[in-house]
Amino acid sequence: MKSKLIGYIISGAGLVLLVISLGLFKVDIPLFEKLKPIYIVISALVLIILGVTFALKDKEKTEQKEKEVPIYEVKGKHRNIVGYRREK
Numbered sequence: 565m566k567s568k569l570i571g572y573i574i575s576g577a578g579l580v581l582l583v584i585s586l587g588l589f590k591v592d593i594p595l596f597e598k599l600k601p602i603y604i605v606i607s608a609l610v611l612i613i614l615g616v617t618f619a620l621k622d623k624e625k626t627e628q629k630e631k632e633v634p635i636y637e638v639k640g641k642h643r644n645i646v647g648y649r650r651e652k
Contacts, residue, residue, distance in 0.1 A: 575615025
């Protein structure tokens, strides 16, 4: 859950940086005037991609499901399944 929130924050910061670097909003930040616009756009795209990967990565879904293993009852050469046991 925290990785999703972190991913949304990072991708949101990347979108804000992209909007500012493309000149859609005029913001006077001295750091942006010193750098070339292409560097700012590339860093914004990297932030967006990084944020999306964090948001899509969900640790709860990556856990392995428990596997069911049969429990046998043996009578001579015959085996009958009497139940199932869960293993991780």
